[in-house]
Amino acid sequence: MTYVLVLVVLTLALPWGAAAVARRLAGALPPRHACWTLTVAAVLMAGGTISALIGLFHVPFLASLERIPLVRVLEVWPAAVPVACVAGVIMLLQLVLLVRRWFRQRSLIKHAWQSAAEGTGDGDVLVVPGADVDAFALPGYRGRSGRVVVTSGMVRALRHGEREVLLAHERAHLSDRHHLLSAVVDLATTVHPAVRGVRASLGFHLERWADEAAAAAVGNRKVAAAAIARAALAGASQERRTSGGYPLLSVTTGPVPQRVEALLGLKPEVPQGGARRAGALGLAATVAVSGLGALALAYGLHEYVEYAAIAVRGS
Known part of the structure; x- marks a missing residue:
């Protein structure tokens, strides 16, 4: 049983x-x-954790399939039932947290739509009156298409060319459905706490993805960097709309100095063969780490029950 543990x-x-x-x-x-x-890694880590817990939870049931009396199972492994109960409780807690986080995400989007209801604009842009300095990508909700929400305070804080960067940035969030990747990883944090570090890293790279799209849209990386810096400085005191670790994506979030430095110091990033190979190897490594452990656990539990069944039949 030490092997299984x-x-x-x-x-x-x-x-x-x-x-x-x-x-x-x-x-x-x-x-x-x-x-x-990062998104695939988070999903695989969460899946591996759930597989391990399911394996532990099923030990008594595996024994019953092999027609091993529970009393005999407890003689060999006294902790079998307590461990299965703990695994069941953890999975139940994970389910509760998952459902709770899901409703918190939906509530955040609902309230954001309500706050943007007084906005006016044309097409996919809503300008909300007020002195607040804010802008964010508002995902679609209940049949309504996504919108770029900008306060009049943010509009006044930026120059004309910088406003184009802001709109292009938030439109990139919507068109590439960045909110879905953010939501998936945020939900995965309810399964294993290690995913929280992945979530924080994902937030930065989602903003970098939109930064590059905005720079390409305006054709000037320096203007894009200046706009991002000015927007972040203007909205520095603005309280971010967030539900746990799931924020509405905005040009003002994330480590802005690193984002500005990347725009000023890098050429537009084009995936090369080496980057693709590195990504494939990284994903393969993540699969191996997160998936094979769960498979090995399932195999170990199966072998343990088989061994116990032989021992019972031989006695």
Whole structure:
């Protein structure tokens, strides 16, 4: 049984290492590839954790399938039932947190739509009156298409060319559905705490992805960098709309100095063959870390029950 317990510990502990690897890999990739790498890594880490817990929860049921009396199972592994109960409680707690986080996300979007109801504009842009300095990408809700919400305070804080950068940035969030990647990773944090580090890294790379799209749209990286810096400075005191760790995506969020430095110091990022290979290898490593541990645990539990069944039949 020691073998199974070691697998359990490794399966639940490895996501911490996998998260660090995913963040390091994301830093070496173009923003688009980095975001998808982090999202897939978060999903795999959450899936591996759930698989490990399901395996533990099913130990008594596996024994019953092999027609092993529960009393005999407890003689070999006295902690079988307590461990299965703990795994069941953890999964129930994860489900409650997952549902709660989902409703918090939906509530955040609902309230954002309500606050933007008084806005006016043309097309996909809503300008909300007021002195607040804010702008964010508002995802679609209940049949309504996504909108770029900008306060009149933000409009006044930026110059004409800088406003184009702001709109292009927020439109990139909407067109590339960045809010879905953010929501998926945010939900995965309810399964394993290691995913929280991935969520923070994803937020930065989503903003970098939109920064590059905005720079390409206006055709001037210096203007884009200046607009992002000015918008962030103007909205520095603005309280961000957030639900837990799930914010509405905005040009003013994330580590702005690093984003500005990237725009000023880098050419437009084009995925090269080396970057694609690195991304593929990174994802493969994440699969190995997050998935194989869970498979090994399932195999170990199966072998343990088989061994116990042979022992019972031979006695």
